Amino acid sequence: MEKPRAKTPRERYRVEVRAEIKERAWEQIATAGASALSLNAIAKQIGMSGPALYRYYAGRDDLITELVKDAYRGLADALGEASRAGAGPEGLAHALRGWALKHPQRYFLIYGTPVPGYHAPEETVAIASEMMAMLLDAFAALPGDSPSRPFDTHLADHRSWDGGHPAGAAVLHEALAFWTRLHGVLSLELAGHFDAMGFDPARLFQAELDDLLARRA
Amino acid sequence: MEKPRAKTPRERYRVEVRAEIKERAWEQIATAGASALSLNAIAKQIGMSGPALYRYYAGRDDLITELVKDAYRGLADALGEASRAGAGPEGLAHALRGWALKHPQRYFLIYGTPVPGYHAPEETVAIASEMMAMLLDAFAALPGDSPSRPFDTHLADHRSWDGGHPAGAAVLHEALAFWTRLHGVLSLELAGHFDAMGFDPARLFQAELDDLLARRA
């Protein structure tokens, strides 16, 4: 059982090239959108021949799948870092916004327009649960009681997604609202819908966040 | 000044074909996404030769621009119908959700992942204002007072987008929250992020809506 043996130079190199391919892929997505992602174009940018990339990825679809997984992983790690540092919902919210502003393409790859026919890789549902668990923990740890609302009774009957979390339905509701409301502000901000409006999106985001937390006052 | 003279058969035909092209375009977007939109494929479906489409649209970009404008127009009309029927925020919300569920591709063309480098046609900003005006009217007409919140003071200084509406900043805030929160729920619902969760998205939407309106109680 000597699995994690030292990496050979070749393995190291392979990892580096795979990483560079992904980097260029993100650049390309930032420039022309995910649908314009082209293996040949990436190869040209790296200074390789198109077919060379097939040593590293099975094909275009494989690369995209990898990017989607990385995006999920990246977001979950950003939230996880905050979570491990003991952050509550407010800290998680700012970690979310910070990550989204830093990686808008990745954010949209997760939450943007779905591509008909494309099914997200299995792994992403586990990561989504992981993130939801952090949210539930954060809200469950909040002081005070969350007043129950009509939707909670419906939620109580449909909580198969809670990962076995012991929190009450009102807390699930809070976590859901956190997700949908912050996504609402963030996605419109990132898509530029506030650009011509003049107000500061960060303040709207904070206002939404305050509103979510005010329930516990 | 006899502008609206009767349409000749040729004009009528032209209008029909332009409409059919758009219909097929939407079908194609529903099947493979907006980025896969191909003039040649549309022509084939209609039973025409590729180049024939150039009699009706200047090119691919022109067609897409037309689709974007139609999407905005369609949403504004759906809201406008409710508005003219005297609907308040609740009616507008349901008109919004109804339209979005009926035309998810159009919804995403408006609010989905932005394509880097693509600039929405001028006309859309006017339509966006038109929709915002309906929201402002609806909230302004609501009975009761909207309690002021911290963000309102910032908004009061950045309301160039209000179209000259006389409502106070608290009302602008309400309209903004209406937009971002309902979009948050809707876009996640349409993208399928709730699919495996089991609860009824309509109820979550209603819960968010109730929450927006509860402020006035």
Place this chain on the structure above:
DNA sequence: TGTACATCAGTGAACGCGCGTTCACTGATGTAC
């Protein structure tokens, strides 16, 4: 340390494909007298 072999990264040619777009043309429809 040196040689023989295996592994593997990367190349260049080639495949078929569908794309947007242009062009010169045909034939049908509409208009003017």
Place this chain on the structure above:
DNA sequence: TGTACATCAGTGAACGCGCGTTCACTGATGTAC
């Protein structure tokens, strides 16, 4: 109503392009003895 001409929808060939992907190959790097 009939003829002469103008308008316009649609065709088919052709353009250059970039795409994903396969294949047989070269040459460098690593491994075993």
